[in-house]
Amino acid sequence: MIEFESVTRSFGGTRAVDEVTLAVERGTICALVGTSGSGKSTLLRLVNRLLDPDGGRIRLDGVDIAGIAPVELRRRMGYVIQSVGLFPHWTVERNVATVPLLLGWPAARIAARVAELLDLVGLAPDVHARRYPDELSGGQQQRVGVARALAADPELLLMDEPFGAVDPPTRRSLQDSLAAIQKRTGTTIIIVTHDVEEAIRLGGTLAVLEHGRLVQTGTPAAVLAHPANEQVARFFGGPLLGLHLLQALNVGNRANFTDPSQVGGEPIDADASLETALARMIAEGTSRLPVVNPANGRRGVLELAELVGL
Amino acid sequence: MAAARPGGRVDALPLLLAAIALAAVAFGGFIVVAPNRLLSGAPLTLWQAQGAGAPAAVLTLLALIATLAGLRDFRFRWALIGLAAGALVIAAMALAGLAAAAHAEDAGRLTRVSLGAGFWTLLAAGLLILADAVGRERSLPGKVVPVLATGLGMALLMAGGTLSQLSLAREYAVRHQAYLHELLRHLELTGAGLALALLIGGAIGLMAYRRPRRAGSVFAVLDIVQTIPSLALFALLIGPLTALTALLPGLRQLGISGIGPFPAILALGLYGLLPVARGVHAGLSSVPNAVVEAARGMGLTEAQIVRHTLVPLALPTLFQTLRITLVQLIGLAVLAALIGAGGLGTFIFQGLGQTAVDLVLLGALSAIVLALLADIGLRGLAFLLFRRPAR
Structure with missing residues (x-):
């Protein structure tokens, strides 16, 4: 668990991070969002002490990180940046093994871990391990970047706009991979992004920053339903905010499982987003969809009127 | 084409x-x-x-x-x-x-x-x-x-x-003893000047990389040193060094004087400063920032960042700097003979004094061949060292 307590950091008189107090629970994903210059990257870099705060405290599982040597602290955290920063003169294998090598793991354990991680991020070890970074696509490079950050099984993964430089389909596939990995490993993730959809897809919690101040925290659905102010509403799409809300909500939130009347057709998962449901209604020219809850097999109906919250 | x-x-x-x-x-x-x-x-x-x-x-x-x-x-x-x-x-x-x-x-x-x-x-x-x-x-x-x-x-x-x-060969034959001596002296002067340039120029280049805001003024000063005509630099050092040894006679015991090898090495070192400092700065700057930031973020110590990222990635440029500086100093060391430091320039200036063209050629050709050998040798070495491993 990470706790920020009145954390402040200034650069030449301007407060990039201003009295931020925030707690990120163990095993959750927290998305730091905001426009450029809102201080979200600065806040992230305070966590692994690439920067130190001018005021306030950051605690990792109750321990003030100011008392932990930066090098030791960083080796307990994974760090992924937009430009990836793979070592161009090392193979994929060696890149992923960077931190385990620094920690002095035995060779056999490192080899096994590298293969496991490449598998985890969706790269075939026998195909990609011996390649050099410039022989990979941008998306593959970022997969290696994620594998490298996870190598020593960090308690915390810090990601600074990790998928900002790849094309949209690749970005979505990387986001799905990351969500799946997080579910499997239970790693706590703090991700900086200015991509609203990415924040909604990944963020269990959103922390919205504005001029260095934390203006709102909450689940994507809560933040989108009740934006704290005009700027937050504008950031999440302004007039299109409602569409983003459909991404943040599940079919299960709006479906009626007590209505005995049955609707024909392929049922939609209760876990699917309302956006997906709306897309299907449009495609099929209907205002009602059959719903199934994959967890307990219960069936229900989603009405267009319910979907839009009437 | x-x-x-x-x-x-x-x-x-x-x-x-x-x-x-x-x-x-x-x-x-x-x-x-x-x-x-x-x-x-x-x-x-x-x-x-x-x-x-x-x-x-x-x-x-x-x-x-x-x-x-x-x-x-x-x-x-x-x-x-x-x-x-x-x-x-x-x-x-x-x-x-x-x-x-x-x-x-x-x-x-x-x-x-x-x-x-x-x-x-x-x-x-x-x-x-x-x-x-x-x-x-x-x-x-x-x-x-x-x-x-x-x-x-x-x-x-x-x-x-x-x-x-x-x-040409007969000029060599009558003084092959002296030739060997001056050739060795030439190599010593070049080597010492190069070492000086690498040490100080390397430090300046590293400093300029670490403090980008100061890089501009540092290189401006080095640029001025470089514009002093080489002949003048050798001569200019005579005055201050003579004055210095007059002030501190103890220095003379250490071999420091206005003429001879000491000022020659100093002048060669000064000439090598700019190419070395620029090369080191360019080499380090060519390492992508993202790589250094990622390395730091993963918990590499400053020394490990230098060893694992800066040095290996800058090495081809650093090696090229070494080659260019060495070749330049081999040529410049010819002038050392003018202030009594010896070297292959001795034959050139003797030959000029006697209007014996072949004696001039003996010195000049030797310096050219030396520079060529250094160039080819270091190029070959760089080729062997920096070829990407076969894959």
Whole structure:
């Protein structure tokens, strides 16, 4: 668990991070969002002490990180940046093994871990391990970047706009991979992004920053339903905010499982987003969809009127 | 040019150089026969000096080069052109040596046979064709073999005594003891100056990289040092250093004085500062920021960042800096003789004083060959070190 307590950091008189107090629970994903210059990257870099705060405290599982040597602290955290920063003169294998090598793991354990991680991020070890970074696509490079950050099984993964430089389909596939990995490993993730959809897809919690101040925290659905102010509403799409809300909500939130009347057709998962449901209604020219809850097999109906919250 | 089909076009450079060589052999004075080492002599063309056989041999080699250059590309074509060019160079040297021997025998002991404009043109054309061919040849053995063969041929000619009657060789023969001494001295001066430049220039380059805001003013100062004419820098150091030793006589015991090796090494070191500092700065700056940031974020210590990212990624540039600086300092060290520090410049300035051109050449050619060897050697080493591993 990470706790920020009145954390402040200034650069030449301007407060990039201003009295931020925030707690990120163990095993959750927290998305730091905001426009450029809102201080979200600065806040992230305070966590692994690439920067130190001018005021306030950051605690990792109750321990003030100011008392932990930066090098030791960083080796307990994974760090992924937009430009990836793979070592161009090392193979994929060696890149992923960077931190385990620094920690002095035995060779056999490192080899096994590298293969496991490449598998985890969706790269075939026998195909990609011996390649050099410039022989990979941008998306593959970022997969290696994620594998490298996870190598020593960090308690915390810090990601600074990790998928900002790849094309949209690749970005979505990387986001799905990351969500799946997080579910499997239970790693706590703090991700900086200015991509609203990415924040909604990944963020269990959103922390919205504005001029260095934390203006709102909450689940994507809560933040989108009740934006704290005009700027937050504008950031999440302004007039299109409602569409983003459909991404943040599940079919299960709006479906009626007590209505005995049955609707024909392929049922939609209760876990699917309302956006997906709306897309299907449009495609099929209907205002009602059959719903199934994959967890307990219960069936229900989603009405267009319910979907839009009437 | 980039779009030309391989082998689909005539390569003009070897043809042009061969034509120049042809004109030089036909009309240029190949050797110059003088009654003694100080008088100027009469030039003789290769034809006049050696009869018809010699020009025929040279023409055959030139025709071979021209034919190979005109053919469609095939494997080792450039290696063959390089070998033919090497043969041309060796033939020119051997013919000059033979002609010198023949004419020295005819006349008295004092007669001097020097090399004429025709010889130098032929030699230069041959070496340029060789360099061009080596640059274009794709295979490694195709690059190395012509250079080694030419070097070996030259060494054999020199060791076998074929060249011994040339004025240049006789200038060497009467002072080979001194020559060895000055050659060693030249290497010592260059080495010490280079070490000084690497140490201080390296530190400046590193500082400029760490503090980008100061880099501009640091390089401005170094640029000014570089604009001082080299001759003046050597002379300028005499005054302050003499004054310094007058003030602190103890320094003289340490070998520090206004003239001699100390100011020469200092001047060479100063000249090397800018290229070294710039090279180190450029090399380090060429390492992507993202790599350094990622390394730091993963918990590499500053020393590990230097060892694992900065140094390996900057190494090719650093190596190139070393090569350029070394070659530059070998040439500049010639001037050290002016302030009594010795080195190959000694022969150049002696020769100038005596108007003995061949003595000047002995010093100058030695410095050129030294610089060339350093350049080729370090290039070869860099090639071996920085080739991407096969995959």
